[in-house]
Amino acid sequence: xxxxxxxxxxxxxxxxxxxxxxxxxxxxxxxxxxxxxxxxxxxxxxxxxxxxxxxxxxxxxxxxxxxxxxxxxxxxxxxxxxxxxxxxxxxxxxxxxxxxxxxxxxxxxxxxxxxxxxxxxxxxxxxxxxxxxxxxxxxxxxxxxxxxxxxxxxxxxxxxxxxxxxxxxxxxxxxxxxxxxxxxxxxxxxxxxxxxx
Numbered sequence: 001x002x003x004x005x006x007x008x009x010x011x012x013x014x015x016x017x018x019x020x021x022x023x024x025x026x027x028x029x030x031x032x033x034x035x036x037x038x039x040x041x042x043x044x045x046x047x048x049x050x051x052x053x054x055x056x057x058x059x060x061x062x063x064x065x066x067x068x069x070x071x072x073x074x075x076x077x078x079x080x081x082x083x084x085x086x087x088x089x090x091x092x093x094x095x096x097x098x099x100x101x102x103x104x105x106x107x108x109x110x111x112x113x114x115x116x117x118x119x120x121x122x123x124x125x126x127x128x129x130x131x132x133x134x135x136x137x138x139x140x141x142x143x144x145x146x147x148x149x150x151x152x153x154x155x156x157x158x159x160x161x162x163x164x165x166x167x168x169x170x171x172x173x174x175x176x177x178x179x180x181x182x183x184x185x186x187x188x189x190x191x192x193x194x195x196x197x
Contacts, residue, residue, distance in 0.1 A: 001042065004070040004111045004122050005049050014043030014052070014084065022088055026054065026095065033099040040064070040130060043087070045080060048072060052087040054095065055130065063127045067094045067107060070122040090121055 003011075013019075023041040027034060036059050043052040050071050055064040069090045073083040093116075098105050107125040114121055 001044060001051055001053055001068065003044070003046055003049055003051050005046070008046035008049045008051075011044040011046045011051075014045060014050075018084070019043060025088075026092070029092075030095060030099065042130065043084070045073075045084075048074065050080065050083050050087055052084070052091060054091045057129070062129055062132065064129050065098075065103070066126045066128060067091055067098075067105075068124050068126070069094075070111065070124075071119070086117065086119065086121070090116055090123070094123070 019041050023039060026041065027039055034056070038057040038059060040055040040057070041053070042055075043050065050073050051068065053066050053068045055066040057064045069087045071083045071087050071090075073080050094105070094107065105125065107123050109125060111122045111124045114123055
């Protein structure tokens with residue numbers, strides 16, 4: 001994944017637990033459309049940019065259909081998690097349109113600016129296969145994530161408010177609502193009732 005901003009060098013991975021939750025939400029909400037397909041979710045947090053990618057791959061094909069979204073964020077405003085939720089909502093909208101239009105889309109191949117919920121977002125698409133890219137790096141003798149020297153430290157992650165996985169609240173994306181560990185979560189209570197039956 002290549003960031004939109006030239007100054008975006010140092011980065012950290014979106015917390016693995018959050019990536020897993022986002023992937024599960026997409027798999028659940030697009031279950032019928034994803035039959036026979038693989039789904040991948042990846043994301044990076046740069047000092048002033050959040051980059052997320054959702055990739056769809058039909059089983060047996062090498063090519064992926066990747067949708068990437070870039071949104072601005074500010075560690076000073078502590079809006080990192082809010083902007084991650086915005087990126088998830090954007091990708092959900094793209095995926096909905098993609099399946100509604102029989103897997104056709106009009107997303108540019110290079111970063112293009114679009115309005116979304118009174119904010120500016122940037123979108124691009126590509127067909128890169130992340131697994132093949134990782135294998136190619138191995139063959140070239142590159143370490144996985146050779147950019148690791150640029151990754152954020154735990155202190156940086158703490159400044160973003162993302163160090164503790166328990167602090168990650170996935171109930172905020174507007175398009176998808178998933179139960180949280182909060183005992184006052186109405187969706188969680190509803191799920192418990194359903195589990196009892």
